[in-house]
Amino acid sequence: MPELRKDPVVGRWVIISTERARRPSDFAPDPVRPRASNCVFCEGNEDKTPPEIIASRAAGLGANMPGWRYRVVSNKFPALRVEGDLEPTGEGLYDRMNGVGAHEVVIETPDHAASLATLPVDAVAEVLIAYRERVRDLKKDPRLEYVLIFKNHGEAAGASLEHPHSQLIATPIIPVMVQEELAGSARYFELKERCVWCDVLRQERRDRRRLVMEAHGFTVVAPFAPRFPFETWILPTRHRAAFEDSEVDELRGLAVVLNDFLQRLGVLLGDPPFNYMLHTAPLREPASEQFHWHLEIIPKLARVAGYEWGSGFFINPVPPEDAAAALRDVTIPPAAS
Amino acid sequence: MPELRKDPVVGRWVIISTERARRPSDFAPDPVRPRASNCVFCEGNEDKTPPEIIASRAAGLGANMPGWRYRVVSNKFPALRVEGDLEPTGEGLYDRMNGVGAHEVVIETPDHAASLATLPVDAVAEVLIAYRERVRDLKKDPRLEYVLIFKNHGEAAGASLEHPHSQLIATPIIPVMVQEELAGSARYFELKERCVWCDVLRQERRDRRRLVMEAHGFTVVAPFAPRFPFETWILPTRHRAAFEDSEVDELRGLAVVLNDFLQRLGVLLGDPPFNYMLHTAPLREPASEQFHWHLEIIPKLARVAGYEWGSGFFINPVPPEDAAAALRDVTIPPAAS
Numbered sequence: 001m002p003e004l005r006k007d008p009v010v011g012r013w014v015i016i017s018t019e020r021a022r023r024p025s026d027f028a029p030d031p032v033r034p035r036a037s038n039c040v041f042c043e044g045n046e047d048k049t050p051p052e053i054i055a056s057r058a059a060g061l062g063a064n065m066p067g068w069r070y071r072v073v074s075n076k077f078p079a080l081r082v083e084g085d086l087e088p089t090g091e092g093l094y095d096r097m098n099g100v101g102a103h104e105v106v107i108e109t110p111d112h113a114a115s116l117a118t119l120p121v122d123a124v125a126e127v128l129i130a131y132r133e134r135v136r137d138l139k140k141d142p143r144l145e146y147v148l149i150f151k152n153h154g155e156a157a158g159a160s161l162e163h164p165h166s167q168l169i170a171t172p173i174i175p176v177m178v179q180e181e182l183a184g185s186a187r188y189f190e191l192k193e194r195c196v197w198c199d200v201l202r203q204e205r206r207d208r209r210r211l212v213m214e215a216h217g218f219t220v221v222a223p224f225a226p227r228f229p230f231e232t233w234i235l236p237t238r239h240r241a242a243f244e245d246s247e248v249d250e251l252r253g254l255a256v257v258l259n260d261f262l263q264r265l266g267v268l269l270g271d272p273p274f275n276y277m278l279h280t281a282p283l284r285e286p287a288s289e290q291f292h293w294h295l296e297i298i299p300k301l302a303r304v305a306g307y308e309w310g311s312g313f314f315i316n317p318v319p320p321e322d323a324a325a326a327l328r329d330v331t332i333p334p335a336a337s
Numbered sequence: 338m339p340e341l342r343k344d345p346v347v348g349r350w351v352i353i354s355t356e357r358a359r360r361p362s363d364f365a366p367d368p369v370r371p372r373a374s375n376c377v378f379c380e381g382n383e384d385k386t387p388p389e390i391i392a393s394r395a396a397g398l399g400a401n402m403p404g405w406r407y408r409v410v411s412n413k414f415p416a417l418r419v420e421g422d423l424e425p426t427g428e429g430l431y432d433r434m435n436g437v438g439a440h441e442v443v444i445e446t447p448d449h450a451a452s453l454a455t456l457p458v459d460a461v462a463e464v465l466i467a468y469r470e471r472v473r474d475l476k477k478d479p480r481l482e483y484v485l486i487f488k489n490h491g492e493a494a495g496a497s498l499e500h501p502h503s504q505l506i507a508t509p510i511i512p513v514m515v516q517e518e519l520a521g522s523a524r525y526f527e528l529k530e531r532c533v534w535c536d537v538l539r540q541e542r543r544d545r546r547r548l549v550m551e552a553h554g555f556t557v558v559a560p561f562a563p564r565f566p567f568e569t570w571i572l573p574t575r576h577r578a579a580f581e582d583s584e585v586d587e588l589r590g591l592a593v594v595l596n597d598f599l600q601r602l603g604v605l606l607g608d609p610p611f612n613y614m615l616h617t618a619p620l621r622e623p624a625s626e627q628f629h630w631h632l633e634i635i636p637k638l639a640r641v642a643g644y645e646w647g648s649g650f651f652i653n654p655v656p657p658e659d660a661a662a663a664l665r666d667v668t669i670p671p672a673a674s
Contacts, residue, residue, distance in 0.1 A: 001421065002415075002416060002417055002435075004436050005432070006431070008431055008432075012513060015416050015417065015436055017416045017417075048436075078339075079652045081338060081339060081355060091561075092540045092544070093341070093345050094343070095343040096340055096341060096343070097340070099339025099340050099353070099354070148648050150646075150647050151643055152643045155640070156640065157642060158639075158640040158643065167644070169644055169648070169650075172341075172348055175648030175649050176348075176349060176649035178555070196430075199430055202426055203429045203430060224428075225431075275642060275646055277440065277644075279647065296647065302495075304610035304641065305418075305487075305495025305612060306489045307487050307504070307614075309612055309635060310514060310614025310633065311508075311512030311513070311514055311614075312512050312513035313508070313512050313513070315416045321462065
């Protein structure tokens with residue numbers, strides 16, 4: 001029997017469609033095959049990107065020159081522009097404002113063929129620390145209300161360049177998906193005086209059917225009402241509202257867990273395209289008691305079609321209990337890292 | 338300068354990204370190339386689908402036999418099942434219920450290589466009348482709250498079969514996207530005592546920059562804050578809440594307009610993959626003064642990526658004024674139909 005399941009935070013219903021059930025081997029995602037040639041993100045092409053905002057390189061080496069481990073640069077084709085004021089205006093019954101914000105790219109490694117699954121954990125940790133530094137810096141701009149960090153891995157996940165990179169977009173508005181999480185967690189807090197994600201973690205760690213792993217202060221879990229096959233969330237096991245308040249040690253723990261999880265995903269599904277999105281508390285009103293930051297990882301294994309676009313319902317052929325069991329059971333080959 | 342625009346009904350913001358501006362010729366969608374071979378929806382294969390719920394054929398011809406113009410059948414791999422009760426249950430802090438509902442397929446024509454853009458208008462009208470009949474029939478089932486009619490055209494739009502078809506999914510819950518439209522239009526009605534879509538239509542018909550066409554009682558318009566390049570809505574020009582209350586003459590008018598629009602889209606973008614979704618009032622509380630039914634058509638020209646999934650913001654490189662102008666200017670070749 002297919003099942004309707006409701007996300008406990010935002011109230012989104014999904015259809016777990018057992019009639020269309022699929023096993024991991026039924027998916028044949030476009031594997032992500034890097035081909036290095038004239039890549040603007042590769043070492044030696046530093047002059048082909050906007051100048052570095054921050055980077056990591058050995059002392060004594062000059063900015064925008066080879067020898068870096070990661071670089072953060074402005075997006076050359078930004079969705080939003082840093083300059084200017086919002087100038088909200090009406091047009092009859094419509095509202096518009098200037099597209100003010102920041103759009104940056106984190107080039108995660110000079111190695112075109114590497115990934116967060118294959119890089120050494122120290123390098124992954126450096127990328128996560130770079131995320132934190134950029135949020136801390138952008139927080140100083142009073143026009144900005146939110147910084148969303150995300151990653152598109154593979155063409156099917158929307159990546160236009162193959163070289164390992166993530167992005168951030170900072171906006172003068174809190175994105176609606178974060179607003180929905182804030183509203184849902186506020187409703188829950190009003191009722192229970194507890195963080196809804198802390199309660200979810202407590203239940204999942206006891207139940208274990210949807211648990212992928214727990215380590216270094218982080219819990220990796222298949223959500224109860226996942227939109228997509230093998231959707232997985234990583235949360236700090238203890239309550240933490242704002243990602244940018246993370247200590248370096250915590251981010252090192254996250255690096256171990258993220259690297260391990262992405263290896264599992266790659267082994268299970270054959271380096272599938274995926275997106276991840278970091279949901280953290282808003283910059284100005286952090287809702288520190290009720291919000292719990294988390295990383296949402298969504299493999300791109302199926303096309304989103306008219307029903308999803310028209311309804312907001314998602315039809316998911318893989319129960320999260322099956323997804324978590326398959327991810328738990330993966331044996332990571334020793335040569336993978 | 339990029340621009341942030343807000344949808345006047347649901348309040349969804351989109352980024353009109355002029356830095357990433359693209360013209361129609363910049364898109365190279367996967368063209369939809371039908372290849373007929375062993376198609377279960379083709380004439381002669383009637384026994385390969387579940388039995389007909391309704392169909393159109395000349396008098397005297399038997400059901401589930403050749404000679405039909407359209408057929409409606411149950412989906413062989415339904416996302417939801419007709420049998421059973423909802424049985425809502427809790428599991429700790431989670432909620433679930435049985436996946437009760439209906440999932441049907443409208444096989445629009447026996448001609449594998451045809452489409453709603455190439456079929457005669459009479460055949461398109463028959464399909465639209467079939468939609469209406471199915472909604473009217475499903476409305477009799479008191480467990481169902483909503484019927485969403487949609488179409489996936491082309492593999493990139495999620496179609497698993499090429500043969501021209503649309504689908505409907507009836508659910509015991511009003512889908513969240515319709516709920517958001519209901520809530521937004523109720524807020525507007527409370528303030529203005531007018532239907533928000535009627536006001537949108539008034540403004541668009543006066544302004545004309547986003548107008549694609551007006552004919553036979555329908556208005557075709559590029560919405561002010563479109564999520565996708567060339568997103569287009571078709572609305573009855575006069576206030577109509579429930580699609581299933583349409584008269585046959587109205588649906589004939591819609592058939593002319595839909596057929597013409599899909600020809601324009603095909604000529605402009607080279608038979609692109611697309612989805613359409615029919616948003617009509619809920620079955621039980623039709624909100625008849627404030628809701629205005631409409632067909633949303635979204636070509637699939639770009640991948641939806643991590644930022645959209647994480648934020649709910651959409652980045653659209655084509656201003657709707659440009660999209661509408663390009664669609665208006667298409668010359669439909671006389672041989673197209």
